[in-house]
Amino acid sequence: MRLSSAAALCVLTLSCLPAYADSHVFIVANQPDGYGIDQCLANGEQCGASAARMYCKSHQFAQAIAFHRIENDEITGAIPASTSSPVPHGDAYVAITCQR
Numbered sequence: 347m348r349l350s351s352a353a354a355l356c357v358l359t360l361s362c363l364p365a366y367a368d369s370h371v372f373i374v375a376n377q378p379d380g381y382g383i384d385q386c387l388a389n390g391e392q393c394g395a396s397a398a399r400m401y402c403k404s405h406q407f408a409q410a411i412a413f414h415r416i417e418n419d420e421i422t423g424a425i426p427a428s429t430s431s432p433v434p435h436g437d438a439y440v441a442i443t444c445q446r
Contacts, residue, residue, distance in 0.1 A: 367445050367446060368445065368446040369411065369443060369444065369445040369446070370405075370407065370443070370444050371441050371442070371443045371444075372401065372402075372405065372441070372442045372443075372444065373416065373421060373439055373440075373441055374401070374439065374440050374442060375438065375439060375440075376388050376415065376438055376439055376440045383397050384440075387413050387414075387415075387440045387442070388414070388415035388440050389414075389415065390412075390413060390414040390415075394413055395410065395413075398410035398413040398442045401442050401444070402442065402444035402445075405444060406446075407444035407445060407446055408444075408445060408446055409444070409445050410442055410443065410444055410445075411443050411444070411445050412441075412442070412443040413440060413441065413442045413443070414440065414441055415439070415440055415441075416439050416440065416441045417439075418438065418439070421439065
């Protein structure tokens with residue numbers, strides 16, 4: 347009887363805990379390819395959703411929950427803010443947030 351009570355209490359406790367999804371932010375170079383998908387990703391437009399989703403799937407994540415352009419100074423310690431951007435107006439990097 348005590349064992350079943352303890353098991354029920356354990357199940358109840360675990361079911362009350364919030365579920366946390368595994369997510370990861372990928373920083374990728376925004377390289378203009380002539381197809382326009384880079385601008386869709388950088389501007390967070392709906393046309394970039396499938397590219398972001400495919401990027402996440404290629405890294406074993408289920409979905410892309412966000413994607414947008416980031417500036418060099420937003421990437422702490424990785425890229426100096428003074429680095430000249432290969433794309434005009436600082437559109438050199440895109441952040442894609444993937445979730446399992």
